[in-house]
Amino acid sequence: MEHADAKRKGLIPRLFIITLLYFLLGFVAIEFALLALACMSIPFMLLARYKQKVWCHRYCPRASLIQTFGKKCSRWRVLPPMFTDGYLRKVLLWYFGLNLLFIAGSTIRIATGDMAPMPYVRLFIAIPLWPLPQLLHIGSPDWLIHLSYRFYSMMLSSTILGVVAAMIWRPRAWCAVCPVGNLSNRLLRHHT
Ligand code: SF4
Structure with missing residues (x-):
């Protein structure tokens, strides 16, 4: 199978450019955040x-x-048990699940005129920052701009957590608790 040895081969080099590009595209038009x-x-x-x-x-x-x-970095600390005992995995799964629910709910309420949009970056659902300067103005409806900012904020928040964890504990500490990796493991277990 073409991908049978994916683990052995490891990550394709320089893929991080895609992540950086994602955040840069937010300055071109926030709608790119929907990626x-x-x-x-x-x-x-x-x-x-x-x-x-x-x-x-x-x-x-x-x-x-x-x-x-x-x-x-070269002097990492010992990974706290909550990274490996499942506690943080559960917390982050709930956090991202609820975040997605809030995003869907607020976008629907804005589309129906029941709520004002939040056209700015907000970290960790709680820390409002600012709107990004835009190179292109596509003229999207308020709900789509709101949705784009919410995805951008979610991606930025989780990337910050991942980078901080990488610098304190170990390069892929985030992967031990990442909701996508966690859900993937659960699905794999379910099907084997
Ligand atoms: S666990 Fe998450 S961050 Fe790590 S490789 Fe998988 S999807 Fe990417």
């Missing part, structure tokens, strides 16, 4: 096709980014 949907669905499509975590082993741009940052 997050591809990042969230492709891992599961590959999992369904190859019955293994091909995305995690070979193609994940975020893993490439955190690995690149992590390798710049």
